[in-house]
C-alpha cells in the first residue's frame with residue numbers, strides 16, 4: 001500500500017486531502033457532507049477537547065447539554081439570526097417510518113408528521129436562551145457561565161474534511177450577565193483563551209481582532225475572531241467570541257431584577273471552536289512527508305522501533321527500549337513501542353512520519369552493543385546517534401524544543417507573508433503573486449468591503465486588537481482610516 | 492423558594508421527578524421528549540463518562556466519531572434490526588428553510604427535498620458497518636475496537652427525565668473480530684466492565700445475565716445485560732453488550748481474508764450505556780431529603796459552611812477552613828467552601844443535602860476556639876463534632892466508608908427484595924404485595940414469557956450468568972427448567 005502524499009507545490013488542496021486520508025484522520029461517509037472521524041484523528045481532537053475543557057473550567061465555566069433539535073419558530077425570533085442560520089439546515093418533519101406497503105424496505109409514515117418542524121441545531125443560542133428564561137429572575141442568578149460540547153449541522157454544498165462539513169463537532173459557550181461591561185469582558189476573555197490555546201498548544205500563531213459588521217455572527221453586536229495563516233497564505237478563522245448585547249434576551253424575553261430592583265434585559269455572549277481546528281492544525285505544520293504534530297497534542301509523542309534479526313536480538317533490544325519507555329512515561333510522555341514482526345523498519349518509519357509522531361527512536365544491534373540510540377525529529381527530519389545515557393531527559397527537552405520550533409516556523413512564515421500595502425493595484429498584484437495577509441487602510445464602509453471581495457475574493461479578516469492606531473487613507477476610495485485591517489483570501 | 496421533595500411513601504414517581512428537578516440535574520425542554528441536562532447533572536455524567544472512557548481505553552479501545560444521520564435504506568439491510576429500530580425515529584426530509592412568502596417566519600423549502608430521507612441515529616450499527624467495510628480486508632486489520640460518545644434519538648411517546656427521553660447521550664462500542672470466540676469474549680469483557688463500574692463507582696449492585704431471545708437487541712445473537720434493583724423494587728436495565736454474530740457483516744457485505752487465505756464474514760459486538768445510568772444512580776441511593784451520591788461520582792465531595800457573625804469571625808473561620816480545604820485537595824478530594832453572605836447556614840445545609848454532597852463540614856466561632864469541627868455525612872445524616880487535628884485523614888476515610896456503605900445498603904435491599912418462588916399464584920401475589928426480583932423456573936418458551944408479561948406486566952429481566960444450575964419446573968406450565976431466571980417489573 002503506497003501512501004505517498006501529493007507535494008504541496010503540485011496541488012496544495014490534494015496535499016491536504018491526502019494527509020487527512022492517509023494519516024487516518026478522517027474520511028467521507030455515506031452521508032453526503034458528513035465525515036467519519038477515525039480513531040487517530042479523534043485522539044488528536046480529544047486532546048484538544050480535554051485541554052480546552054480545562055481552560056474553560058479554569059475560567060469558571062460549567063458544562064451542560066441542550067437538545068439537538070430546535071423548533072422552527074425559534075429561529076425566527078431574533079431578526080438577524082434567522083437570516084444567518086435559517087437557511088441551509090437539516091429539517092425533521094416526521095417521527096416514524098413504516099414498512100413499505102408496495103415492497104421492501106421502509107418509508108416515511110405520512111401520518112407521523114410533526115405539527116412544527118424541528119431543525120437540527122446549527123448553533124444553540126435560541127434553544128438556550130429559551131431555557132435561560134426560566135433560570136434567571138434576579139441578578140443573584142447571574143452570571144450563568146455554561147459551555148456545551150455537541151454536534152451541529154449546517155447543510156453545506158461544497159464540503160472539505162474538517163474545514164467545512166455538514167455535521168461537525170464543536171463547543172459553544174453561552175453566558176448570561178447582569179451588565180454590558182461584564183459580558184464584554186467575558187467575550188474578550190474567551191477570545192484570549194482561544195488565542196492562548198492556538199499558540200501554546202497547537203503552535204499556531206493567531207491574530208486577535210474584531211470582525212467587520214458584515215462578517216459578524218448573525219445576531220451579534222460584536223464578533224471577535226482569531227485568524228491563522230495557513231501555509232498557502234490563506235487565512236483560516238479558527239475561533240470566534242460574540243458579544244450578543246441584549247438581542248437574544250429581548251428575542252426570548254429574558255429579564256432580571258437588578259440590584260436596584262429594576263427590570264432589565266440580560267446581557268449575553270457566545271463563543272465557539274470546532275473540529276475545523278483540526279484543519280488549521282494540519283495545514284499549519286505538515287509537509288510533503290505527511291502530518292507534523294505539535295508534541296502537546298500528539299496522541300503518540302515518541303515511537304520506538306527496534307531493528308533486529310531474530311528473536312534473540314529483538315528480546316535484548318526491546319528490553320532496553322522498554323526501560324527507556326518506562327522512564328519517559330514516568331515523565332508523562334506517551335510512548336508507543338512498535339515491535340510488530342510483519343512490517344520492516346523502513347515501512348514503520350514512513351508510517352509514523354505520515355502520522356506526524358514528533359520523535360522517533362530506533363535501536364539496532366550495533367546501537368545495543370555500543371550503548372547508543374538513534375533519535376529522529378519529525379519537524380526537521382534530522383537524525384542523530386546519541387548515547388543511551390540520560391536519553392529520557394534529552395527526549396523530554398527535545399519535545400519542548402519541537403513544540404517551540406514549529407510555532408517559530410509558523411510565526412516566521414506569517415511575518416514573511418504579511419505585507420503592508422497602500423495602493424489597491426499593488427494589493428491586487430501581490431495578492432496573486434505572493435498571497436498571505438495584507439495590512440491595508442479601509443474606509444470602514446460595507447460598500448468598499450464588498451467591492452474588494454467581488455474583485456479579488458479577499459475579505460477583511462479582522463481589525464486587529466493590538467494594531468497600532470495609524471492614520472491613513474483607504475486604499476480603494478482614499479477616504480480617511482484610523483487603523484490598518486487584515487485582508488486576505490480565506491478558507 | 493421551597494425545595495421540598497415529595498416523600499417516596501407518598502408518591503415514588505413524583506419523588507424521583509422532584510429530585511431531578513430540585514437538585515438541578517435536568518429539566519424538560521421546549522422540544523417534546525428532549526431534556527436539558529443542567530450543569531450539576533452534567534458534572535455527574537461527566538464523571539461517569541471520564542471513568543468509563545478510561546476503562547474502555549484500559550481494555551484496548553479507541554474513540555471515533557460517525558455521522559449523526561443514517562440513510563433510510565441502511566436501516567432495512569439487517570432484517571431483525573429494521574423491526575427494532577425503523578419505527579419511532581426522527582426523519583430528516585428537507586435541507587433548507589426559506590422566508591414564508593405569506594408572512595412572518597420561515598417555512599420548509601419544498602424544493603429542498605432530500606432524494607433519500609435521513610434518520611437521526613437511534614443506534615449506529617448500520618452506518619458503522621457500512622464504514623468498516625472499507626477498513627477491513629484481511630485478518631491483519633482485525634480486531635477493530637472502537638467506541639463512540641454520541642447523542643441518539645428514539646422517538647418516545649411517554650418520556651421521563653433520564654429514564655426515557657427522545658434524545659439521550661450514550662456511548663456505543665462497535666467491535667469487529669476474526670473469530671466468533673474472540674467476539675464472544677469481547678461481549679463478556681464489556682458487560683463485566685459495566686458491572687465493575689456500576690458496583691464500584693455508582694455503588695449499585697447489578698446482576699449480569701443473558702436476555703431471553705425476545706428481549707434481545709434487534710440484530711443480536713446474544714444480549715448480555717446488567718440489571719439493577721431500584722428502591723421501589725423495580726428493575727432497571729443499566730447496560731447491555733451484544734454478540735452480533737456475522738449478522739451485520741452479512742448485511743453490509745464485510746468479508747476478510749483469514750490466516751488460511753479464505754474469505755469469511757467478520758464477527759461483531761456492540762455495547763452501550765447511556766444517561767439512563769443517571770436515573771439508576773438517583774433511584775438507588777436517594778432519600779426523602781434529596782439526592783444521595785456515591786463519593787466517587789460526586790462533583791463536590793465535601794462542602795464547607797462557615798457559621799459566623801460579622802466579617803471578623805468569617806475571616807478567622809474561613810481561614811481555618813481554607814487550610815483544611817488545601818489538605819483535602821492535596822489528597823485529590825473536591826471541596827467547595829460556601830461563604831456566600833446572602834444565605835443562612837440552614838439554607839445551605841438543606842441545599843447540599845438536596846444535592847447529595849457526601850460530606851458537609853461546618854465550623855462556628857465556638858468550634859474555632861475549641862479546635863473542633865462538625866462533620867455530617869449525607870448517607871446516614873449523622874453528625875459528629877470532632878477535633879480539627881487529623882481531620883483531612885478522617886474525611887478521606889469517611890468518603891471511602893460512605894462509598895462502601897451506600898453499596899452495602901443497596902445490596903442488602905436487593906437481598907431482602909429478592910424472592911424464590913415456585914408457584915405462579917404466589918408469584919403474582921408477592922409481585923403486588925412485596926415487589927422486587929423473583930427467582931423463578933421458566934420453560935424457556937416465548938409463549939410463557941408473553942403470558943407472564945400480559946398477566947403481570949413483569950418480564951424476564953435476565954438469565955443470571957452466575958446462577959446455579961438447579962433443575963426445576965416452570966412455575967406457569969410445569970415443564971422442565973434447568974435454571975432460575977429473574978422476573979420483575981421494570982423501568
Ligand SMILES: [Zn+2]
Pocket residue numbers: 085086087088089090119122
Ligand atoms: Zn438552520
Ligand SMILES: [Zn+2]
Pocket residue numbers: 576577578579580581610613
Ligand atoms: Zn429509527
